[in-house]
């Protein structure tokens with residue numbers, strides 16, 4: 169499976185001159201047109217802030233199952249939590265353990281703007297950490313929209329700002345280590361789908377496994393050290409008249425047997 173060329177756009181450089189901004193904007197748009205995604209770096213988001221948001225998520229996942237189950241939102245089970253504006257803990261493995269264990273995943277999805285329902289009583293500081301992370305991500309998404317506007321001659325910033333406050337989600341995915349002697353390399357961990365909303369930012373560890381559909385073929389998105397993945401979602405496609413298509417993507421167990429069985433974690437921010 170070959171890797172697709174994905175642009176790495178330096179957000180800091182965009183602010184140095186108009187020509188740097190235009191060049192970066194075009195490269196961002198070209199990458200999203202080709203593969204539905206682009207990397208951005210030099211965003212100003214502190215690594216310590218990301219690590220902290222991941223660390224409170226891991227504190228939550230380490231809690232006893234009955235405590236975690238208090239946060240299950242049954243109404244969002246169909247949509248994997250994302251379509252919902254409420255908080256939820258989703259355990260995708262409950263029915264599958266012992267059969268398709270490579271599909272095992274626990275997800276935490278919280279809307280940073282909804283005040284009630286955070287697990288602060290069981291993980292002190294959870295909501296502060298995720299809210300701070302979401303404020304930083306929101307700022308980055310606004311800068312990405314500005315670049316898209318510069319290249320496409322659209323008014324996405326204005327449209328999405330002038331609408332009443334949009335919904336947001338922070339999502340943490342935990343794919344546990346796989347304990348088996350069986351060959352699980354390349355098996356599907358998350359089925360192919362596209363996500364709702366406008367744009368998302370994906371912070372992934374160095375394990376890999378994310379693939380995007382490109383000309384009918386799924387190609388690897390290898391993690392890029394220090395860079396965040398911008399993903400085009402359904403509403404962006406709608407608002408750009410399909411000039412930017414939403415990305416169809418999936419997650420597989422890495423094909424390298426040395427890392428296939430290791431745990432993987434990702435943290436995402438969605439502007440919905």
Ligand SMILES: O=C(O)CCC(=O)C(=O)O
Pocket residue numbers: 339341358363370372378417418419434
């Ligand atoms: O964990 C990943 O790399 C992506 C997961 C995903 O596509 C999702 O949660 O919507």
Ligand SMILES: [Fe+2]
Pocket residue numbers: 361362363417
């Ligand atoms: Fe997704």
